[in-house]
Amino acid sequence: MISPIKNQDFGIPAPIVELTMEQQFKMKQIEDALNNPASKKEDIVTVFLALQRQNFVLSNSLSNLVKKWPTQSVQPTTNEVPSNRGISFGTKD
Numbered sequence: 001m002i003s004p005i006k007n008q009d010f011g012i013p014a015p016i017v018e019l020t021m022e023q024q025f026k027m028k029q030i031e032d033a034l035n036n037p038a039s040k041k042e043d044i045v046t047v048f049l050a051l052q053r054q055n056f057v058l059s060n061s062l063s064n065l066v067k068k069w070p071t072q073s074v075q076p077t078t079n080e081v082p083s084n085r086g087i088s089f090g091t092k093d
Contacts, residue, residue: 019027030047033039 034044
């Protein structure tokens, strides 16, 4: 007997929101540099603008990926009945 599907993510991994040890270390370095009284405003503005640009590029890339992600509206290539689970595990002989 096939057990019911409990996880409805269909194999899509959850986003990783935790930082690695190296990323935490780099964040601490950035924080310390920003809090340093010797830091120039121009340097902070440059870093902020570069990070914001990267954020926009990542957002646009993810939006494009989601927009082009295959959906259930795709017609089957054979005369088989579409799966009600979202994924067909059958093979075509």
